[in-house]
Amino acid sequence: MKKDLAIFGGTKTVERDFMWPLFDETDVKCVADIVRSGIWGNPDCGGSVADFENEFATYCGTKYALTCVNGSVALRLALIACGVKPGDEVIVPPYTFIATASIVIEANCVPVFVDIDPRTYNLDAAKIEAAITPRTRAIIPVHFAGQACEMDLIMAVAKKHGLRVIEDACHGHGAAYKGKKLGSIGDAGCFSFQSSKNLTSGEGGVVITNDDELYQMMNSLRNVGRVDGGAWYEHHHAGCNYRITQLQAVLLSNQLKKLEEQTLKRHENGTYLNELLSKIEGITPLTRGLGETVHSYHIYIFKYDKEKFSGLSKVEFSKMLAAEGVPCFMGYPEPLYKQPLFQKKNFMCYAIPESADYSRVQCPVTEKACYEEAVWIMQHAMLGSRSDMELFASAILKIQKSIS
Numbered sequence: 001m002k003k004d005l006a007i008f009g010g011t012k013t014v015e016r017d018f019m020w021p022l023f024d025e026t027d028v029k030c031v032a033d034i035v036r037s038g039i040w041g042n043p044d045c046g047g048s049v050a051d052f053e054n055e056f057a058t059y060c061g062t063k064y065a066l067t068c069v070n071g072s073v074a075l076r077l078a079l080i081a082c083g084v085k086p087g088d089e090v091i092v093p094p095y096t097f098i099a100t101a102s103i104v105i106e107a108n109c110v111p112v113f114v115d116i117d118p119r120t121y122n123l124d125a126a127k128i129e130a131a132i133t134p135r136t137r138a139i140i141p142v143h144f145a146g147q148a149c150e151m152d153l154i155m156a157v158a159k160k161h162g163l164r165v166i167e168d169a170c171h172g173h174g175a176a177y178k179g180k181k182l183g184s185i186g187d188a189g190c191f192s193f194q195s196s197k198n199l200t201s202g203e204g205g206v207v208i209t210n211d212d213e214l215y216q217m218m219n220s221l222r223n224v225g226r227v228d229g230g231a232w233y234e235h236h237h238a239g240c241n242y243r244i245t246q247l248q249a250v251l252l253s254n255q256l257k258k259l260e261e262q263t264l265k266r267h268e269n270g271t272y273l274n275e276l277l278s279k280i281e282g283i284t285p286l287t288r289g290l291g292e293t294v295h296s297y298h299i300y301i302f303k304y305d306k307e308k309f310s311g312l313s314k315v316e317f318s319k320m321l322a323a324e325g326v327p328c329f330m331g332y333p334e335p336l337y338k339q340p341l342f343q344k345k346n347f348m349c350y351a352i353p354e355s356a357d358y359s360r361v362q363c364p365v366t367e368k369a370c371y372e373e374a375v376w377i378m379q380h381a382m383l384g385s386r387s388d389m390e391l392f393a394s395a396i397l398k399i400q401k402s403i404s
C-alpha cells in the first residue's frame with residue numbers, strides 16, 4: 001500500500017547513513033603537521049605536492065602527474081597544451097558535467113556533441129567519425145560514472161584522423177580499461193578532487209600524461225608561464241596560478257592509500273547490485289563488459305521504465321527511492337547542449353565562430369537518459385555492505401508493489 005512508503009510516512013527501507021568523505025586520525029594528523037610546519041603553499045610545486053604527484057603517477061602507471069586547482073582546469077590545461085587554435089572543434093559527449101564542454105569554450109574552441117551509447121551512457125565510439133571535420137582537433141571521452149569508454153575504438157579513430165585524446169576521468173579514479181588505469185591511455189587524462197569525487201581534498205585536480213612536451217607546457221601554464229630553470233619573474237606563456245596547497249597534497253597522499261580498496265569494494269558491490277536489479281521488471285543496469293576491468297562506480301546507474309511502475313515518472317520514483325534511504329538522484333535534467341550557455345550562445349569574450357549553432361542539436365539517447373531513464377545511486381552508498389545492496393533492491397521492489 002502507498003502509505004507503507006517512507007515518502008508518505010512509512011518506515012524507511014535503509015536505516016543507516018552513508019558518509020563521505022571518509023577520514024580518520026591519520027588524515028587529521030598529516031594536515032596538522034603541515035599547518036605546524038608553516039609551509040602551506042608551494043611556489044616551486046615541491047614538498048608534499050611533488051610527493052603526491054609521484055605517488056599518483058606511479059599508481060596510474062604514467063610518467064607524469066601534474067596537480068592543479070580543480071578538474072575543470074586540469075582539462076583546460078591539457079586541451080590548451082595540445083596546441084588548439086581558436087575555432088578548432090573538439091568532440092564531447094552531451095551526458096556529462098558542464099566542465100567537459102565549457103572548458104572547450106574557454107579555449108576558444110567549439111564543442112561538437114556526439115551522442116552516447118545506450119548500453120553504457122559513454123560517448124558512442126561508432127558515431128565519432130561522422131562528426132569529424134577538417135577543423136576537428138581533439139576528442140574528450142568521459143569515462144562516465146567510472147566505466148571505461150571503448151578506448152581501443154576511440155584511439156583508432158583518433159589516430160586515423162590525427163586527433164588528440166584527452167580522457168575526462170573525473171569519475172574514474174582507480175578504474176581500469178583492459179588492465180590500464182583510466183586516464184593513462186590517451187594523450188592526457190584528467191581527474192577532479194572536488195568533494196563528491198572518489199578521491200578528494202575538498203577541491204583539486206590532476207592531469208596524467210606520458211608526453212614530455214605536454215607535461216612541460218602544462219607545468220608552465222599552471223605556474224604563471226614560468227619554465228624550468230627560468231627566473232622567478234620570467235614568464236613564457238599565458239598561464240595563471242593554478243597550484244594546489246601543501247595541505248591538499250598531503251591529504252590526497254593519505255587518502256590515496258585507501259583508494260584501491262575502496263574502488264574494488266565499489267566494483268564488487270556494483271557487480272552484485274547488477275545481479276540483483278536485473279531480476280526486477282522495469283529496471284535495467286547499464287551494460288558491462290566492454291573492456292572495463294575495474295569500474296569505480298562514482299555513480300551506479302540503472303535504467304528505469306515507468307511502464308512497469310504504473311506510469312510513475314522517473315522524478316517521482318527517484319524521490320520515493322531517496323525517501324527509502326537509498327542515496328539516489330535523477331541525474332542531469334537535460335543534455336548539455338540544452339543549457340542556456342549553448343542555446344543563448346552566452347560565449348562572452350571567447351572567440352567562438354558564429355556558425356556554432358546548438359539550436360538544432362539532437363542526441364536522442366542522451367535525451368532519453370535525462371528525461372526518462374537514468375537513475376543514479378551515489379558512490380558513497382556503493383561503499384556499503386552486500387546487505388546494503390540487497391536493501392537497495394528491496395526498496396525498489398517495495399515501491400513497485402506499493403504503487404500498483
Ligand SMILES: *Cc1c(COP(=O)(O)O)cnc(C)c1O
Pocket residue numbers: 069070071072073096097099100142168170171191192193194204205
Ligand atoms: C567533477 C567533474 C569535472 C570537473 O571537476 P571540478 O574539480 O569540479 O572542476 C569534469 N568532468 C566531470 C565528468 C566531472 O564529474
